[in-house]
Amino acid sequence: MAQQSETITDRRRKTRNRIYQYLYLAEGLCTKQSVAAGLQLSLPTVHQNLAELLDEGLIRYAGELQSTGGRRARGLAVVEDARFAVGISIMEDRLRFVAADLRLQELAFKKVLCPSAMIKEDFGSVLAKELECFLDENNLNREKLLGVGIAVPAVIDPAHSRICLAPRLHLRNNRLEALTGEIPYPCFVENDATSGGYAEWFASTDLGMNVAYVSLEYGVGGAVFVNGEPYAGDNRRSGEFGHMCVEPGGLLCKCGHRGCLEAYCTAWRISDGLGLTLEQFFDGVAAHDPELEQLWEDVLCHLAIGVNNVRMALDCDVVLGGLLSQYLEPYLPRLREYVAAQNPFEDSGNYLRLC
Ligand SMILES: [Zn+2]
Numbered sequence: 378m379a380q381q382s383e384t385i386t387d388r389r390r391k392t393r394n395r396i397y398q399y400l401y402l403a404e405g406l407c408t409k410q411s412v413a414a415g416l417q418l419s420l421p422t423v424h425q426n427l428a429e430l431l432d433e434g435l436i437r438y439a440g441e442l443q444s445t446g447g448r449r450a451r452g453l454a455v456v457e458d459a460r461f462a463v464g465i466s467i468m469e470d471r472l473r474f475v476a477a478d479l480r481l482q483e484l485a486f487k488k489v490l491c492p493s494a495m496i497k498e499d500f501g502s503v504l505a506k507e508l509e510c511f512l513d514e515n516n517l518n519r520e521k522l523l524g525v526g527i528a529v530p531a532v533i534d535p536a537h538s539r540i541c542l543a544p545r546l547h548l549r550n551n552r553l554e555a556l557t558g559e560i561p562y563p564c565f566v567e568n569d570a571t572s573g574g575y576a577e578w579f580a581s582t583d584l585g586m587n588v589a590y591v592s593l594e595y596g597v598g599g600a601v602f603v604n605g606e607p608y609a610g611d612n613r614r615s616g617e618f619g620h621m622c623v624e625p626g627g628l629l630c631k632c633g634h635r636g637c638l639e640a641y642c643t644a645w646r647i648s649d650g651l652g653l654t655l656e657q658f659f660d661g662v663a664a665h666d667p668e669l670e671q672l673w674e675d676v677l678c679h680l681a682i683g684v685n686n687v688r689m690a691l692d693c694d695v696v697l698g699g700l701l702s703q704y705l706e707p708y709l710p711r712l713r714e715y716v717a718a719q720n721p722f723e724d725s726g727n728y729l730r731l732c
Contacts, residue, residue, distance in 0.1 A: 392418070393426045397435065397455070401479075406439055406452030427453065435459045455479065460521050463508065463562075466528045466569060468595055469545050472504070474511045481580070485515035505559035524563035527556065528572040530596050532614050535566075541613075544632040545596045570598025570616060571607060573698050577732055578602055587693035591618050591684065593701035595649075596631070597639040601691065623682040641679035644701045647672065659704050677708060681715035684729055688720065698732035705731055 399416055400407055407415075413423045430436040439454040457480045466473040472491060476484040489507055512519060531543030538553045557564040567575075574590030588602045597619030601608040608615050619639035620632055627636030640646075647658045651672075661669040687695050697705060705712070713726030720726075 392422065393429065396423065396426045397430060400436055400453055401455050406454055408450040408452060410450065412453070433459075457482065458484075458521070460523045461517065462523045463511070463517075463525045464528065464572075465504070465508065465525060467504075467546070468530070470595075472507060474508070476511075476515065476517055485511070485517065487511050487514070501555050501557070501559045504556065505561075508560060519562075522562055524565060525557075525560060526572065527564060527566045528569040529556075529566060530569045530594075530598060532612075532617070533566060533568055534613060544630075568598065568600075568613075569594070570699075571600040571609075573598075574600030574602065574616070574696075575607065577696060577698055578605075585694055587691070589616070589618075589687045589691050589693055589695045591687065591695060591697050592699035593642055593644065593680075593697060594699040595643055595645045597637075597642055597683075599687075618683060618687060621683055621686055623679045623686075638679065638683040642676050642683065642701070644699075647676060655700070655704060663707075673708075677712055677715060681712055681719065684712070685716045685719040688716070688728060694728050694730060696730050696732060702732050 395416055396412055396418075399412055409420065409423055409427060412418070412427070413420050416423075427436065431438075435456055436453055437456050438451050440452045441449040458478045461476050461478050461484055464475045464477070466475075470490060472489045474485070474487045474489070476486075478484055491503065508525065511517075512522070529540065529543060530545050531548060532541040533539070533553070534541050540548050540551045540553060540556070542549050553566055557566065570590065570592035573592045574588075577590055578588065586602075586605045590600045590602070592598045592600075599616035599618040601610075601616045610616075620630065620634065620637045622634070622636045623638045623641060624636035628640035629635055630637035630640040632639070644655060647653070647669075648655045651658065653661070658669060658673075662673045684695050684697075709729070709731060713729055716726040716729055717724055
Protein backbone atom coordinates (compact mmCIF):
# COMPACT_ATOMS: atom_id res chain seq x y z
CA MET A 378 0.00 0.00 0.00
CA ALA A 379 2.78 2.37 1.07
CA GLN A 380 4.66 1.47 -2.06
CA GLN A 381 1.66 2.28 -4.25
CA SER A 382 1.06 5.71 -2.67
CA GLU A 383 4.76 6.45 -3.08
CA THR A 384 4.44 5.72 -6.76
CA ILE A 385 1.51 8.10 -7.09
CA THR A 386 3.42 10.83 -5.22
CA ASP A 387 6.41 10.21 -7.46
CA ARG A 388 4.30 10.44 -10.58
CA ARG A 389 2.66 13.65 -9.39
CA ARG A 390 6.04 15.19 -8.61
CA LYS A 391 7.33 14.22 -12.05
CA THR A 392 4.33 15.83 -13.74
CA ARG A 393 4.78 19.00 -11.72
CA ASN A 394 8.49 19.08 -12.57
CA ARG A 395 7.74 18.61 -16.26
CA ILE A 396 5.29 21.52 -16.19
CA TYR A 397 7.77 23.75 -14.37
CA GLN A 398 10.56 22.83 -16.80
CA TYR A 399 8.29 23.50 -19.74
CA LEU A 400 7.65 27.01 -18.44
CA TYR A 401 11.35 27.49 -17.61
CA LEU A 402 12.57 26.51 -21.08
CA ALA A 403 9.76 28.19 -23.06
CA GLU A 404 10.63 31.18 -25.17
CA GLY A 405 8.05 33.80 -24.30
CA LEU A 406 4.93 33.40 -22.22
CA CYS A 407 2.92 30.19 -21.91
CA THR A 408 -0.75 29.68 -21.21
CA LYS A 409 -2.54 26.87 -19.44
CA GLN A 410 -3.68 25.67 -22.87
CA SER A 411 -0.22 25.80 -24.45
CA VAL A 412 1.28 23.82 -21.55
CA ALA A 413 -1.45 21.18 -21.83
CA ALA A 414 -0.93 20.90 -25.59
CA GLY A 415 2.86 20.95 -25.38
CA LEU A 416 3.06 18.21 -22.76
CA GLN A 417 -0.03 16.29 -23.86
CA LEU A 418 -1.64 16.55 -20.45
CA SER A 419 -5.28 17.13 -19.59
CA LEU A 420 -6.39 20.67 -18.75
CA PRO A 421 -7.53 19.74 -15.20
CA THR A 422 -4.12 18.16 -14.47
CA VAL A 423 -2.31 21.25 -15.74
CA HIS A 424 -4.71 23.52 -13.85
CA GLN A 425 -4.13 21.67 -10.56
CA ASN A 426 -0.32 21.75 -10.91
CA LEU A 427 -0.20 25.39 -11.98
CA ALA A 428 -2.31 26.29 -8.94
CA GLU A 429 0.24 24.57 -6.68
CA LEU A 430 3.19 26.26 -8.40
CA LEU A 431 1.48 29.66 -8.17
CA ASP A 432 0.66 29.01 -4.54
CA GLU A 433 4.33 28.33 -3.76
CA GLY A 434 5.42 31.46 -5.60
CA LEU A 435 7.45 29.50 -8.17
CA ILE A 436 5.50 30.85 -11.15
CA ARG A 437 3.51 34.01 -11.77
CA TYR A 438 1.01 35.52 -14.13
CA ALA A 439 2.81 37.76 -16.56
CA GLY A 440 0.66 39.76 -18.92
CA GLU A 441 -2.03 38.69 -21.32
CA LEU A 442 -1.61 37.01 -24.66
CA GLN A 443 -3.35 38.25 -27.79
CA SER A 444 -6.49 36.31 -28.51
CA THR A 445 -8.57 36.07 -31.66
CA GLY A 446 -11.80 36.25 -29.71
CA GLY A 447 -13.31 35.66 -26.30
CA ARG A 448 -11.32 36.18 -23.12
CA ARG A 449 -7.62 36.88 -23.43
CA ALA A 450 -5.44 34.11 -22.01
CA ARG A 451 -3.24 35.03 -19.08
CA GLY A 452 0.45 34.40 -19.63
CA LEU A 453 2.54 32.36 -17.20
CA ALA A 454 6.24 32.65 -16.40
CA VAL A 455 8.63 31.31 -13.79
CA VAL A 456 9.62 33.59 -10.92
CA GLU A 457 13.38 34.03 -11.40
CA ASP A 458 14.14 34.95 -7.83
CA ALA A 459 11.86 32.40 -6.17
CA ARG A 460 15.02 30.51 -5.20
CA PHE A 461 18.74 31.11 -5.47
CA ALA A 462 21.93 29.14 -5.06
CA VAL A 463 25.36 30.05 -3.79
CA GLY A 464 28.59 28.97 -5.43
CA ILE A 465 31.87 29.02 -3.54
CA SER A 466 35.20 28.67 -5.29
CA ILE A 467 38.03 27.66 -2.97
CA MET A 468 41.46 28.71 -4.22
CA GLU A 469 44.83 28.55 -2.53
CA ASP A 470 44.72 32.08 -1.17
CA ARG A 471 41.14 33.22 -1.57
CA LEU A 472 37.48 32.29 -1.48
CA ARG A 473 35.03 33.57 -4.08
CA PHE A 474 31.30 33.65 -3.33
CA VAL A 475 28.58 34.15 -5.89
CA ALA A 476 24.79 34.02 -5.53
CA ALA A 477 22.64 33.44 -8.61
CA ASP A 478 18.92 33.23 -9.19
CA LEU A 479 17.10 30.52 -11.15
CA ARG A 480 17.99 32.22 -14.44
CA LEU A 481 21.68 32.21 -13.43
CA GLN A 482 21.66 35.98 -12.99
CA GLU A 483 24.22 37.16 -10.49
CA LEU A 484 22.68 38.51 -7.28
CA ALA A 485 25.86 39.06 -5.32
CA PHE A 486 29.61 38.46 -5.48
CA LYS A 487 32.41 38.62 -2.94
CA LYS A 488 36.08 37.78 -2.81
CA VAL A 489 37.71 36.97 0.51
CA LEU A 490 41.48 36.77 0.81
CA CYS A 491 42.64 34.10 3.21
CA PRO A 492 46.13 32.78 2.52
CA SER A 493 46.62 29.07 3.03
CA ALA A 494 43.07 28.86 4.31
CA MET A 495 42.65 25.17 3.66
CA ILE A 496 45.61 24.13 5.76
CA LYS A 497 43.97 25.49 8.86
CA GLU A 498 42.37 22.89 11.11
CA ASP A 499 39.18 24.90 11.48
CA PHE A 500 38.75 25.71 7.80
CA GLY A 501 35.23 24.22 7.82
CA SER A 502 34.05 26.72 10.41
CA VAL A 503 35.86 29.62 8.66
CA LEU A 504 34.04 28.69 5.46
CA ALA A 505 30.65 28.43 7.19
CA LYS A 506 31.16 31.78 8.91
CA GLU A 507 32.19 33.55 5.69
CA LEU A 508 29.12 32.10 3.97
CA GLU A 509 26.79 33.48 6.67
CA CYS A 510 28.50 36.91 6.35
CA PHE A 511 28.00 36.82 2.58
CA LEU A 512 24.27 36.04 3.00
CA ASP A 513 23.86 38.80 5.62
CA GLU A 514 25.80 41.46 3.73
CA ASN A 515 23.65 40.96 0.65
CA ASN A 516 20.32 40.53 2.44
CA LEU A 517 19.83 37.13 0.87
CA ASN A 518 16.82 35.27 2.22
CA ARG A 519 17.99 31.91 3.59
CA GLU A 520 14.52 30.42 3.14
CA LYS A 521 14.99 30.71 -0.62
CA LEU A 522 18.47 29.18 -0.61
CA LEU A 523 18.44 25.96 -2.63
CA GLY A 524 21.95 24.93 -1.69
CA VAL A 525 25.63 25.63 -1.91
CA GLY A 526 27.92 24.37 -4.67
CA ILE A 527 31.57 24.27 -3.69
CA ALA A 528 34.27 24.13 -6.37
CA VAL A 529 37.65 22.86 -5.21
CA PRO A 530 40.87 22.31 -7.18
CA ALA A 531 40.90 18.69 -6.09
CA VAL A 532 40.25 15.14 -7.18
CA ILE A 533 37.08 14.20 -5.32
CA ASP A 534 35.73 10.77 -4.51
CA PRO A 535 32.01 11.34 -3.84
CA ALA A 536 31.36 7.65 -3.15
CA HIS A 537 33.60 7.83 -0.09
CA SER A 538 33.01 11.53 0.64
CA ARG A 539 36.69 12.31 0.43
CA ILE A 540 39.09 14.74 -1.21
CA CYS A 541 41.65 12.34 -2.68
CA LEU A 542 44.26 14.86 -3.75
CA ALA A 543 44.57 18.63 -4.03
CA PRO A 544 48.22 19.57 -4.67
CA ARG A 545 47.55 23.31 -4.70
CA LEU A 546 45.76 23.14 -1.34
CA HIS A 547 48.29 20.68 0.09
CA LEU A 548 45.56 18.15 0.81
CA ARG A 549 45.57 14.39 0.40
CA ASN A 550 42.85 12.01 1.48
CA ASN A 551 40.73 14.39 3.58
CA ARG A 552 37.08 14.01 4.54
CA LEU A 553 34.60 16.25 2.70
CA GLU A 554 32.83 16.57 6.03
CA ALA A 555 35.74 18.73 7.22
CA LEU A 556 34.80 21.19 4.49
CA THR A 557 31.00 21.14 4.62
CA GLY A 558 30.21 19.84 8.11
CA GLU A 559 29.32 23.23 9.58
CA ILE A 560 27.27 24.53 6.66
CA PRO A 561 23.56 24.10 7.50
CA TYR A 562 22.38 24.02 3.85
CA PRO A 563 22.52 21.27 1.23
CA CYS A 564 26.06 21.18 -0.18
CA PHE A 565 27.54 19.78 -3.37
CA VAL A 566 31.31 19.61 -3.76
CA GLU A 567 32.88 19.25 -7.20
CA ASN A 568 36.24 19.67 -8.88
CA ASP A 569 36.62 23.32 -9.95
CA ALA A 570 37.40 22.64 -13.60
CA THR A 571 34.57 20.11 -13.92
CA SER A 572 32.21 22.76 -12.49
CA GLY A 573 33.50 25.35 -14.95
CA GLY A 574 33.20 22.94 -17.86
CA TYR A 575 29.71 21.97 -16.84
CA ALA A 576 28.66 25.63 -16.56
CA GLU A 577 30.08 26.28 -20.02
CA TRP A 578 28.25 23.23 -21.34
CA PHE A 579 24.98 24.25 -19.67
CA ALA A 580 25.10 27.83 -20.98
CA SER A 581 26.25 27.10 -24.55
CA THR A 582 23.89 26.29 -27.32
CA ASP A 583 26.45 25.68 -30.06
CA LEU A 584 28.92 23.27 -28.50
CA GLY A 585 29.20 19.80 -29.98
CA MET A 586 28.43 16.64 -28.04
CA ASN A 587 32.13 15.99 -27.33
CA VAL A 588 34.12 18.77 -25.73
CA ALA A 589 37.35 19.11 -23.77
CA TYR A 590 37.37 22.07 -21.42
CA VAL A 591 40.71 23.45 -20.23
CA SER A 592 40.47 25.77 -17.25
CA LEU A 593 43.24 28.36 -16.90
CA GLU A 594 43.05 29.81 -13.41
CA TYR A 595 45.64 30.00 -10.67
CA GLY A 596 45.98 26.33 -11.50
CA VAL A 597 45.16 24.44 -14.70
CA GLY A 598 42.47 21.80 -14.78
CA GLY A 599 39.86 20.54 -17.14
CA ALA A 600 36.87 18.40 -17.87
CA VAL A 601 35.85 16.08 -20.67
CA PHE A 602 32.31 15.73 -22.04
CA VAL A 603 31.50 12.74 -24.21
CA ASN A 604 28.09 12.52 -25.86
CA GLY A 605 26.99 15.46 -23.74
CA GLU A 606 27.89 13.76 -20.46
CA PRO A 607 30.87 14.44 -18.21
CA TYR A 608 33.45 11.68 -18.57
CA ALA A 609 35.06 11.22 -15.15
CA GLY A 610 37.43 8.36 -15.89
CA ASP A 611 38.12 5.27 -13.78
CA ASN A 612 39.58 7.31 -10.93
CA ARG A 613 37.72 10.60 -11.47
CA ARG A 614 40.93 12.13 -12.77
CA SER A 615 40.03 12.63 -16.42
CA GLY A 616 40.73 16.14 -17.69
CA GLU A 617 43.62 16.74 -15.28
CA PHE A 618 45.30 18.55 -18.15
CA GLY A 619 47.33 20.71 -15.77
CA HIS A 620 49.66 17.82 -15.01
CA MET A 621 50.36 16.75 -18.58
CA CYS A 622 54.04 17.19 -19.28
CA VAL A 623 54.68 19.89 -21.89
CA GLU A 624 58.41 20.37 -21.19
CA PRO A 625 60.41 17.39 -19.83
CA GLY A 626 62.63 18.57 -16.98
CA GLY A 627 61.02 22.03 -17.16
CA LEU A 628 59.63 24.33 -14.49
CA LEU A 629 58.71 22.82 -11.13
CA CYS A 630 54.98 22.24 -10.61
CA LYS A 631 52.99 22.34 -7.35
CA CYS A 632 52.51 18.58 -7.73
CA GLY A 633 56.27 18.05 -7.29
CA HIS A 634 56.95 17.07 -10.92
CA ARG A 635 58.63 19.16 -13.57
CA GLY A 636 57.34 20.53 -16.85
CA CYS A 637 53.58 20.28 -16.20
CA LEU A 638 51.22 22.52 -18.19
CA GLU A 639 50.23 24.04 -14.86
CA ALA A 640 53.79 25.20 -14.24
CA TYR A 641 53.64 27.25 -17.47
CA CYS A 642 50.11 28.44 -18.14
CA THR A 643 48.52 29.71 -14.95
CA ALA A 644 47.21 33.19 -14.20
CA TRP A 645 49.54 33.09 -11.18
CA ARG A 646 52.70 32.87 -13.30
CA ILE A 647 51.92 36.14 -15.09
CA SER A 648 50.31 38.07 -12.21
CA ASP A 649 51.05 37.33 -8.53
CA GLY A 650 54.22 35.51 -9.55
CA LEU A 651 55.51 38.80 -11.01
CA GLY A 652 53.90 41.11 -8.50
CA LEU A 653 51.50 42.40 -11.18
CA THR A 654 47.78 42.26 -11.76
CA LEU A 655 46.61 40.48 -14.92
CA GLU A 656 45.57 43.87 -16.34
CA GLN A 657 49.07 45.27 -15.76
CA PHE A 658 50.65 42.21 -17.37
CA PHE A 659 48.53 42.41 -20.52
CA ASP A 660 48.93 46.18 -20.73
CA GLY A 661 52.68 45.56 -20.64
CA VAL A 662 52.47 42.93 -23.39
CA ALA A 663 50.34 45.25 -25.53
CA ALA A 664 52.93 48.01 -25.00
CA HIS A 665 55.67 45.57 -26.19
CA ASP A 666 57.55 45.33 -22.91
CA PRO A 667 60.25 42.88 -24.09
CA GLU A 668 60.40 40.80 -20.88
CA LEU A 669 56.65 40.45 -20.58
CA GLU A 670 56.30 39.71 -24.30
CA GLN A 671 58.90 36.96 -24.04
CA LEU A 672 57.18 35.42 -21.02
CA TRP A 673 53.79 35.57 -22.73
CA GLU A 674 55.24 33.89 -25.82
CA ASP A 675 56.51 31.10 -23.56
CA VAL A 676 53.04 30.72 -22.02
CA LEU A 677 51.38 30.55 -25.47
CA CYS A 678 53.89 28.03 -26.85
CA HIS A 679 53.39 25.66 -23.93
CA LEU A 680 49.64 26.17 -23.99
CA ALA A 681 49.67 25.23 -27.69
CA ILE A 682 51.53 21.99 -26.89
CA GLY A 683 48.97 21.17 -24.22
CA VAL A 684 46.00 21.98 -26.44
CA ASN A 685 47.42 19.94 -29.31
CA ASN A 686 47.93 16.94 -26.98
CA VAL A 687 44.30 17.19 -25.87
CA ARG A 688 43.16 17.33 -29.50
CA MET A 689 45.33 14.33 -30.40
CA ALA A 690 43.97 12.25 -27.52
CA LEU A 691 40.30 13.20 -27.79
CA ASP A 692 39.66 14.56 -31.32
CA CYS A 693 37.02 17.05 -30.21
CA ASP A 694 36.58 20.81 -29.77
CA VAL A 695 38.83 22.28 -27.10
CA VAL A 696 37.43 25.19 -25.08
CA LEU A 697 39.66 27.42 -22.96
CA GLY A 698 37.98 28.81 -19.86
CA GLY A 699 38.83 30.24 -16.45
CA LEU A 700 40.23 33.59 -15.38
CA LEU A 701 42.95 33.76 -18.04
CA SER A 702 40.63 33.04 -20.96
CA GLN A 703 39.09 36.52 -20.60
CA TYR A 704 42.38 37.99 -21.84
CA LEU A 705 43.05 35.53 -24.66
CA GLU A 706 40.84 36.88 -27.44
CA PRO A 707 43.55 39.05 -29.11
CA TYR A 708 45.98 36.11 -29.03
CA LEU A 709 43.59 33.42 -30.26
CA PRO A 710 44.65 33.63 -33.95
CA ARG A 711 48.30 33.17 -32.94
CA LEU A 712 47.44 30.31 -30.60
CA ARG A 713 45.45 28.62 -33.39
CA GLU A 714 48.45 28.95 -35.70
CA TYR A 715 50.69 27.33 -33.10
CA VAL A 716 48.36 24.40 -32.50
CA ALA A 717 47.82 23.88 -36.24
CA ALA A 718 51.59 23.83 -36.83
CA GLN A 719 51.93 20.85 -34.48
CA ASN A 720 49.07 18.85 -35.89
CA PRO A 721 49.88 16.35 -38.65
CA PHE A 722 46.20 15.81 -39.52
CA GLU A 723 44.71 19.27 -39.89
CA ASP A 724 45.83 22.70 -41.08
CA SER A 725 43.48 24.78 -38.98
CA GLY A 726 43.22 25.35 -35.24
CA ASN A 727 39.58 26.36 -35.46
CA TYR A 728 38.60 23.56 -33.08
CA LEU A 729 40.13 25.74 -30.35
CA ARG A 730 37.65 28.16 -28.78
CA LEU A 731 37.31 30.53 -25.88
CA CYS A 732 34.60 30.44 -23.24
ZN1 LIG B 1 52.01 19.04 -12.01
